[in-house]
Amino acid sequence: MRCMRSTRPPRVRHTALRAVCEAREELASITSASMPQGINVQLLNELSRALLTAVRPNGDQTIYDSGPDASFHLDRDSCYIRIICALTKNDEWCQRLTRDGHLDRCISLVGEYHHCHHLDAASYLLVIFGRIKSAGKDLPFSPAQKRWRLLIENVWDHVKYSAGYDLLDGMSDLVTATSLNLTAPDDGVPRRWFADLAAKVHSTSVELQKNQADYLDYGIAQAAINAALSSVQGLDEELSRIVRQRNILQEDGLDGT
Numbered sequence: 001m002r003c004m005r006s007t008r009p010p011r012v013r014h015t016a017l018r019a020v021c022e023a024r025e026e027l028a029s030i031t032s033a034s035m036p037q038g039i040n041v042q043l044l045n046e047l048s049r050a051l052l053t054a055v056r057p058n059g060d061q062t063i064y065d066s067g068p069d070a071s072f073h074l075d076r077d078s079c080y081i082r083i084i085c086a087l088t089k090n091d092e093w094c095q096r097l098t099r100d101g102h103l104d105r106c107i108s109l110v111g112e113y114h115h116c117h118h119l120d121a122a123s124y125l126l127v128i129f130g131r132i133k134s135a136g137k138d139l140p141f142s143p144a145q146k147r148w149r150l151l152i153e154n155v156w157d158h159v160k161y162s163a164g165y166d167l168l169d170g171m172s173d174l175v176t177a178t179s180l181n182l183t184a185p186d187d188g189v190p191r192r193w194f195a196d197l198a199a200k201v202h203s204t205s206v207e208l209q210k211n212q213a214d215y216l217d218y219g220i221a222q223a224a225i226n227a228a229l230s231s232v233q234g235l236d237e238e239l240s241r242i243v244r245q246r247n248i249l250q251e252d253g254l255d256g257t
Helices: 010-022 023-027 041-053 072-085 091-099 102-113 119-134 146-164 167-176 191-210 213-215 222-253
Strands: none
Touching: 010 023, 010 041, 010 072, 023 072, 041 072, 041 091, 041 102, 041 146, 041 191, 072 091, 072 102, 072 119, 091 102, 091 119, 102 146, 119 146, 119 167, 146 167, 167 191, 167 222, 191 213, 191 222, 213 222
């Protein structure tokens, strides 16, 4: 953790961040109750704060350059997102990360990942939001925000073609994030956006059903496959209903989009 302090050079902080990334699944399984006797549980809190310092050594100060300590650095922040995505599987970690400012950091990255081509990290970002929402935290997103629409449509385009192998255990959380304020007043959201998203989600549902045997061969448990398929099918049905409803409104002259 000392290597992630703001006083350390970027190269040292980023190397430490990558080391944590390699151990992220093991860290996600650690809770205060499971800490070995004699080990201070405050180490988990210190690690949480150190992770934020590693990617944001200048605090909330915005750095508009391409250097290693820029406000957005693709490789650094993609590594960070993978760590946070793994840790949010654990409810205790989810609360700790939210408390320590990681949610704010992830929200600030939405505007960066909605247009970059690093779609694995963008997908993990949505999974993080879904898990935090499931933990009871309200999130400031809706389809009325263009950057949110772009992030969602790009991620589902990616998931549709990748068939979700690496995201299967987070598919329900991806659906939760996608569903945020989906049925709220559209505030000018293009009707076509809902239709395009519905098509992508339906294609993903079809691929999940078709590839079930392959997922089992890949080592994914049937229960995880069933949970992912059920959540995507539920979103598929909800989006189909929204599209039908908006088409009816258009025919009645009540939809101006």
